[in-house]
Amino acid sequence: MDLLNPPPDLYGRPGPDRFLRRLTAFSDWYNPSLGRPLLRRRPGLPPARPTPPLPLAVTRRTEIATDVVELHLASPFGDELPAWQPGARLLLTLPSGRERHYSLCGDPADLATYRIAVRRVADGGGGSAEIHDSLHVGNRLTARRPRNGFAFCGEPAVLLLAGGIGITPLLPMAREAQRRGLDWRLVHTGRDAASMPYGDELRALDPRRVELLTDDRDGTPDATELVARAPKGAAVYCCGPAPMLAAVQAAVAPGAALHFERFGAAPILDGRPFALQLGEDGPRLEVPADRSALDVLREQRPDLPYSCHQGFCGTCQVRLRSGTPEHRDRRLTEEDRAAGALLPCVSRAPEGETLVLDL
Incomplete structure (x- = not known):
């Protein structure tokens, strides 16, 4: 990245998200709501219980701009909501089962209500369309507790x-x-x-x-x-x-x-073509240098879940059976990767390599 010669407008060439990568790694280590303990558990102790989903109900819905709808979400039981700080995201599980991240834009002092605003994306993965077309006051959904990268x-x-x-x-x-x-x-x-x-x-x-x-x-x-x-x-x-x-x-x-x-997928840097194979005898899919493995997979398996497109949330995780991947996510631990976990939204492989997935 040439900091001495900035581009003339907002359409310059991308640079690596080094700060966000470091901050996310710290957040994943520090925040117990992510499902990781602050310290390594002592041998022999039972595993920590996963944090249960947070039940929410739509209490208010407002069209606040062209193609933008605002939702107010609260506990259907009147409970106080988990605290959050500016910059935090909420991972919603929509009625269809889709999972999507949305930034909280309300007041952190208000623990009775979460507020999000969603712009309709015509060529997106269907999450924004579902919110615009199907979510109304009284509808219920679940979320993971807020996290902040x-x-x-x-x-x-x-x-x-x-x-x-x-x-x-x-x-x-x-x-x-x-x-x-x-x-x-x-x-x-x-x-x-x-x-x-x-x-x-x-x-x-x-x-x-x-x-x-x-x-x-x-x-x-x-x-x-x-x-x-x-x-x-x-x-x-x-x-x-x-x-x-x-x-x-x-x-x-x-x-x-x-x-x-x-709030979208990062540009692919240093991409090289490789291939995916779905099972030992399944179809072989070519991944071009300028496309993600997730995009190619979803053409074959449109029901494959995803959310952040940034290797942040872990929603699109698949299992690797064989091959040498280049892990580029900020979510998986070394133990996860050794066990075969792979996030195809950002991870790739050396040129000419074939990754065999258990799909």
Whole structure:
């Protein structure tokens, strides 16, 4: 990544998510809600019980922008919900069985209600369409407890950059920055005003610190100009589509603090073609250098579950029978991998290798 020559707009070449990888590894070690103990268990002790699913019910549903629906979720029994911090995600299991991650965008002080906002993705995997078309007040679903791979560190000065629905994890950060009296700025970019949720809520925090930019009025935003809005010495938090993240990464000065989260699959770096075989006698599938194994698998097995596309959640896990994989996930332990676990959303293989899967 060439930090001295940033691209002219938000469509630059991608860079590796080194910060998120380190932060996620720490989160997986630190957070007991992920199903991993803080310390290794002593030999002879019984295994820890898995955390039971969290039952939730839809208590409110609102169309808040073009193709964006907001859901309020609460315990159907009136119980207090598990605590969370700005940047946390909720992994929902929808009535169909699909699992999808959504950023919590409400107030962490409110333990009676979780709030999420979901944009309809026409060519997605069906999760957003199910929420838009099938989830209504009174419907029940389950979730895993919130986890955070995009933690807000509360630096004295911060710049929050959101692209489209990427505003959802940054809204609680702005609220927290305002509460703490930090020197903060927030810029939200989008196609047009009608497609951008939470504008009024953001301006209500402090209209002097919030800027809303639309393509139809302001043109395509320039990453260098966006980063230049940062207060002196500020940390930058960014959430948006992959091209935006890549451009912001390139525009941030060397040594500056940059935190980011993507809500789609990361670009494939250093990809090489390899093959998958479904069982010893099953079909052989060619994986091109620029596609993920998960995408190729789902063409053959469209019911294969998935969620984050980033090697983060573990939803798409399959079992490897033979072959030499290149594990690129941030979820599996060495013990998991030795036992044959593989996350095809990000993991690959050397060129010409064939991975035989137990499917």
